[in-house]
Amino acid sequence: MRSISKYLGILAVGLMVSIATTDMAEARKAGGFSGFGSRGTKTFSAPPTTRTAPAPAAPIERSMTPKTNATQPNATPANQQRPGFFGGLGGSMLGGLMMGGLIGMLLGGGMGGGIGFLGLIFQVILIAVLASLAMRFFRSRQQAAHSTPNGGLPPQGNKAPGFEIPRMGALLGGSKPVSADEIGIQKQDLDTFESILKDVQAAYAAEDYSALRRLTTPEAMSYLAEELSDNATKGLRNEVRDVHLVQGDVAESWREGTVDYATIAMRYEAIDVMRDRTTGAVISGDPDNASDSVEIWTFVRRPGAGWQVSAIQGAEAA
Structure with a gap:
């Protein structure tokens, strides 16, 4: 009985770790840069x-x-806090399952202490599965709500201007469509x-801080510098070359x-490879074949100045 309990305990822990790993992998599917920077009052809206x-x-x-009501169009008033899944009914149910398992284990309920412990293990597995399903469900609903203009309402008309790259700079013929x-x-x-x-990718690969300061806002520059410093600390260097823009349009x-x-x-x-700073050995990436990335870049232009990168977000390829 003790060996069975030990096996089930290892199984439960492994299940929860795999769930956490899967969620992390999903969060890292996006392109080369993680989401950082500022989009003004639209920073926290998709x-x-x-x-x-x-x-x-x-x-x-x-x-x-800062996260304020102005930058969070769907924010809940402070005096009306929205309970999370683990609060309210969901929290009561899961909390009751956990508490019942703990009491059963301590008191040796059921058909003995061993069976009580097995019950706890099964409840832990059940809680892990329910929590994973709940997080996926609410995440998908939030993404669906934020992926359309007007706070999740169905799009009205064509919301994309329709610019195509490499013809990036040639307006399509005919009347201009209604867009954002x-x-x-x-x-x-x-x-x-x-x-x-292309210039930002080249400056990043060359670790040219001066060029990055010219091309990006001070905030975006600070995050890029942080990533470069982190690579250097790990003894790594990111080689990015042969950048070719395949397609693009205005969101x-x-x-x-x-x-x-x-x-x-x-x-x-682009050829995107991580190399050892000392030996030049390839740590990750393919030095011979280009990889494909889809990213959302936000540019800002102040009076008397040119465009600069203010935010970069990853996106999954279609």
Whole structure:
């Protein structure tokens, strides 16, 4: 009986670890950069999906923008806190299962102490499965709600301007469709975005901090510098070359006061390899074949200045 209990305990722990690993893997499916930076008042709202990035963008998890009602369109008032799944009814049910198992183990209920412990193990497994299903369910609902404009309402009309890359800079013929492009992104803007994409990747690979400061906002630069420093500490160097923009379009653009923002979905190919800083040996990636990435880049333009990268979010390829 003791060996069976030990086996089931190991099985339960393994199940919970595998669930956690799966969730982490799903969170890391997005492109080369994790979600960081600022999109102004839209920092914590998902940009509209486009033909280039039909899947929702990864949320911005690292930002200096404070979370206020202005930056959280679906925020709940402070005096009406929304209970999580582990609060209220869900928390009561799972808490009752856990407490019942603990009491059963301590008191040796059922057909003896061994059976009580087995009951606890089965309850732990059940709790892990329920928790995983609940997190996946609510995550999918949140992504579905945030992936469309107007707070999750069905899109009205064509929400993407329809720019295509490598013709990034050539407006499609005919009348301009109704879109989220409020400021009217022009040919020279799109050409600039494509150029900045390549320049940022080159500067990142060369660990050129001066170039990164010129191409990005101070906040975005701080996160890129942090990643470069982390690579150096681990004895690694990220080699990125042969960047080729395959497709792209405008997700949205808007103005806040005198500051312009443009969020662009870009799909590009590049040789992306992690090497040992000392020996040059390949740690990860393919040095001979380009990998495909889909990312959402937000650019900001202040009066008297050019466009700079202010945020980068990953997105899953279609």
